[in-house]
Amino acid sequence: MPKVKTHSRAKKTFKVTGTGKISRRKAFRKHLLTKKSASRRRSLDGSVFVHSANLPLVKRMLNMR
Incomplete structure (x- = not known):
């Protein structure tokens, strides 16, 4: 059986x-930030965890079965 490849965009x-x-x-x-309010730009900062509904799909793309 061949090796399973990781989804290239997902690993980035x-x-x-x-x-x-x-x-x-x-x-x-990424862009068009001038029309967004400062509070909205601040709320978009940082990282969050993947929602549980999307977790199986993301794990499949990363070969984490």
Whole structure:
């Protein structure tokens, strides 16, 4: 049986923590920031954990079965 390849974009987008959780960056933070309020820009800072509904899909893309 051939090796299973990791999804190329997924390995750049998601990071696995030491406890096994998967973190991601928030969307809408790359450009067109002048029209967004300061509080909205601040709330888009940092990273969050992948929601439990999307976890099986992300784990499959990262070959974490």
